[in-house]
Amino acid sequence: xxxxxxxxxxxxxxxxxxxxxxxxxxxxxxxxxxxxxxxxxxxxxxxxxxxxxxxxxxxxxxxxxxxxxxxxxxxxxxxxxxxxxxxxxxxxxxxxxxxxxxxxxxxxxxxxxxxxxxxxxxxxxxxxxxxxxxxxxxxxxxxxxxxxxxxxxxxxxxxxxxxxxxxxxxxxxxxxxxxxxxxxxxxxxxxxxxxxxxxxxxxxxxxxxxxxxxxxxxxxxxxxxxxxxxxxxxxxxxxxxxxxxxxxxxxxxxxxxxxxxxxxxxxxxxxxxxxxxxxxxxxxxxxxxxxxxxxxxxxxxxxxxxxxxxxxxxxxxxxxxxxxxxxxxxxxxxxxxxxxxxxxxxxxxxxxxxxxxxxxxxxxxxxxxxxxxxxxxxxxxx
Amino acid sequence: xxxxxxxxxxxxxxxxxxxxxxxxxxxxxxxxxxxxxxxxxxxxxxxxxxxxxxxxxxxxxxxxxxxxxxxxxxxxxxxxxxxxxxxxxxxxxxxxxxxxxxxxxxxxxxxxxxxxxxxxxxxxxxxxxxxxxxxxxxxxxxxxxxxxxxxxxxxxxxxxxxxxx
Numbered sequence: 001x002x003x004x005x006x007x008x009x010x011x012x013x014x015x016x017x018x019x020x021x022x023x024x025x026x027x028x029x030x031x032x033x034x035x036x037x038x039x040x041x042x043x044x045x046x047x048x049x050x051x052x053x054x055x056x057x058x059x060x061x062x063x064x065x066x067x068x069x070x071x072x073x074x075x076x077x078x079x080x081x082x083x084x085x086x087x088x089x090x091x092x093x094x095x096x097x098x099x100x101x102x103x104x105x106x107x108x109x110x111x112x113x114x115x116x117x118x119x120x121x122x123x124x125x126x127x128x129x130x131x132x133x134x135x136x137x138x139x140x141x142x143x144x145x146x147x148x149x150x151x152x153x154x155x156x157x158x159x160x161x162x163x164x165x166x167x168x169x170x171x172x173x174x175x176x177x178x179x180x181x182x183x184x185x186x187x188x189x190x191x192x193x194x195x196x197x198x199x200x201x202x203x204x205x206x207x208x209x210x211x212x213x214x215x216x217x218x219x220x221x222x223x224x225x226x227x228x229x230x231x232x233x234x235x236x237x238x239x240x241x242x243x244x245x246x247x248x249x250x251x252x253x254x255x256x257x258x259x260x261x262x263x264x265x266x267x268x269x270x271x272x273x274x275x276x277x278x279x280x281x282x283x284x285x286x287x288x289x290x291x292x293x294x295x296x297x298x299x300x301x302x303x304x305x306x307x308x309x310x311x312x313x314x315x316x317x318x319x320x321x322x323x324x325x326x327x328x329x330x331x332x333x334x335x336x337x338x339x340x341x342x343x344x345x346x347x348x349x350x351x352x353x354x355x356x357x358x359x360x361x362x363x364x365x366x367x368x369x370x371x372x373x374x375x376x377x378x379x380x381x382x
Numbered sequence: 383x384x385x386x387x388x389x390x391x392x393x394x395x396x397x398x399x400x401x402x403x404x405x406x407x408x409x410x411x412x413x414x415x416x417x418x419x420x421x422x423x424x425x426x427x428x429x430x431x432x433x434x435x436x437x438x439x440x441x442x443x444x445x446x447x448x449x450x451x452x453x454x455x456x457x458x459x460x461x462x463x464x465x466x467x468x469x470x471x472x473x474x475x476x477x478x479x480x481x482x483x484x485x486x487x488x489x490x491x492x493x494x495x496x497x498x499x500x501x502x503x504x505x506x507x508x509x510x511x512x513x514x515x516x517x518x519x520x521x522x523x524x525x526x527x528x529x530x531x532x533x534x535x536x537x538x539x540x541x542x543x544x545x546x547x
Contacts, residue, residue, distance in 0.1 A: 019391065059396055122469040129402040130412055130522040131434075133471055134479050134494055136464045143462030144481050148539070151460075151505050197463040239440025243430030243488035244544035 003381065004099040005227035008038025008215035009339035009348075014178035014327035017116040018209035023063060024070030027112050030211035030332075031071060034108070037348075038215035039225060045215075046104040048073040051081035051091030051111040052331030053366070054124075058117040071110055083235070085138075085279070085366025087111060088212065088334025089373030092362070093233045096216050096375070100230075105218050112211035113329035120207050120330060136196060139204055139282060141368065143196035145247045146284040150198065152248065153299040155287065157198065161186040162305055163283035164203045164325060170312055171322025173351040178208045178327040203283040210329035212336045219381075228342035231359075232263030233375040240368040247369055253292040256372040260361075261294070264376040269361070270295045273376070275317040275344050275354040276361040277337035281324045286310060290318075293363065293374075312354060320344070320352040334364025338375055345379040404521075407437030407446065412521040418513060422487050424448040428546045430488040434523070454511035454526070456484035457537040463500055478503060482529055488544040493523065497530035508534035 010033025012018070018026055027050075035041075048071050050064045060066070064073075064080040071078070081091040088111040095109035113120075121137035128135070135141065149155065168184045171177035181188075184202070192201035216230075236256035238245060245251070257269070266272045278293070280286045287301030295316055296304055304310060310318035319325070321340045324333050341362035343349045349357075358379045365372050404412060407423060411434055414421045423435035423446035430439055431450050438445055461480035464473075478500055481490040495503060497512070509529040519525045 119469055125468045125471055127470075129400070130404070130408070130415075130524075131491075132493060132522075132524050132526075134464075134473055134477065134492060136462075136466070136468045136471065136479060140462060140464050140468075140479060144460035144479075147462065148460040148505060152540075194463070194465045196465070199462075241432065241436060241489050242440035243425075243428070243432065244441065244546075245489075246543065 001100050002102050003219040003229065004096050004216055005219065005222055005229045006214050006342040006377065007217050007222060007225045007227050008034040008040070009342050010034025010037060010213045011176050011336065011339065012210045013176050014208045014210035014329060016178065016206065016208060018114065019116070023058065023060065023112070023114050024067055026114055026209060027067060027110050027211045028070045030112070030213040031108065031110055034213035034215050040106060040215055042072055044106050045072060045076065045108045047077040047079070047098055047107050049079050049081065049091055049095040049098065049107060049109040051087040051335070052113055053082065053084055053087055056118065056123040057120050057330065058114050072108065083366055083371045083373070085281070085330055086334055086364040086371040086373045087366065088332050088336060089338055089362065089364030090235045090334070090371070092214060092335050092338040093235050093373050093375060095214070096230050096233055099216050099218050105221055107216050108213065109216065109335070110211060110213040111332040111335040113331040114209045115207045115329060116209050139196040139199055142282055143199050145369065146282065147198055149248045149284060149288050153302060155302040158186060159287060159302045159305050160198065160203045160283040161189040163280065163286045164189045166311060167280070167319050167323045167325035170320050170352055171326035174321045176327070177322040178206050179322070199282055205281040205324045205328040208327050208329040210327060210332050212332040212339050214335065214339055214342070226346045226348065228345045228377040228379070229381050231376045231378045232260035234259040235373045237372065238370045240370050248288065249292050249298065250369055252370060253365065253372045254294070256374050257293040260374050260376050266376065269293065270316055272359060273361050274357040274359050275320060276363065277321060277323065277340040278318050278363045279324055279334060279337055279365050280319060281328060283325065286318055289363065312352065317354050320349065320354055334373060337364055338362035341375070342377050345377050405437055407435045410449070411435050415523060415525055416519055416521050418516065418519060418525065420452045420454055420484065422450045422452050424450045430544055431486055432489055433484055433487045434491055450486065452484050452486050454484070455532065456482055456487070456509060458495065458503065458505055458507045458509055459483040459490045459539055459542060460505050461495065461503060476500065480529065482509070483542055493526060494528035495530070496528040504536060506536040506539050508532050508537065
């Protein structure tokens, strides 16, 4: 298989309402930044892979068609990806797979969401036929899983507040982050209103406008550029309504992580991965994913969070950029994780750089916590 | 908001109406729900019981063609208390949205819990359906108004996980 690397990551400024740009302007902002970082011109791009979450989030169906000019896809192969919230990650995997196939040398990939065009919570809470209309957005769906995690492992309630604070303090080091909340502390979080028990307002992600793009190229075209080598990548899914499914610790997440660790030759992720950008849209998903991804044993995730292991200067930094908790343009959120992981190993994460980061992980999940996409990037090919 | 900003965009609500074809498995299920009966469907291969049934077992990929009558009793697998109004949703918060696991079923579905102080609701609590008057029954789980606690010992939810025998 051909080896591939990320040579450019481009992001927009994330905000609640990017009314200064259209959808086309938003994706182009990320693309221009990625191509500038990669130092490539349009004629080098062989295909464009675009991802976003449900079209109902903007009310524009199949936007990859009307965005063809904005993403530079006219006359080139273009593919649209949609795997719910995990889409930013799976789009990255699919773009890299195009390069690894040998059929495409350099691929541009972009993901976005312009949530101010509609209302994501409304779009996620439709009336399903022949059922009571009680669904209440993503938070309402995930809150029972979180409650079961807390019950199963007797986790104290301040863990959720702690993640909410840590990620927002990291966001203060990232000028692109949507939420900048100086002085945030556990009391501020615990004083905010309850939305979906046990989740409070500041334990939940914002609704953002934004886009993230990457340029991925084959080994022979990297040249002297900064590069994040892709050492392992995978997607997995499982049946939402399948008997025996454990929503707290989904098998598809376990399998996906094992696959990328095997590809990258990682046997102890806690020791061998220097930092990770993990999809945590609600505070409690940090300890839940610490366990699901094999960074610790079951029931130990909240203890790692509690002892600051996931802080930017901790043993296993999680979400140095501020994470989904600080910026959440849903369709792009997974690619931001993948791209931020790449920036870390390229040494280009600026004020939220983890010192000497050589191996980083990007992770995304979506839907009913049944879609997963992950990758491992490294500063070296060896 | 200033007049200047208002010129940049216009709000235009949309409404989507779907024609939904239930399919044979859901049709069988809903015809029985209309009669006040809950009938799950079982996988002929792994014996998992699905309610509401979707027609096939995601584990085995085969049709769930065995009908399994269930009662309207079960337990709360987990739950949340929703405190915010959801756009387009008629229910007034706070309300309890619970994963209902009926006795003999191997998956849960979401429904309301009422008839108890929300502070007393627990994972594992035994519950039973409260039905609407019979003349209001339609092809919908809305025939059940909500589930309400019954005086039976809590269930250890760890024992609910389906394991192929």
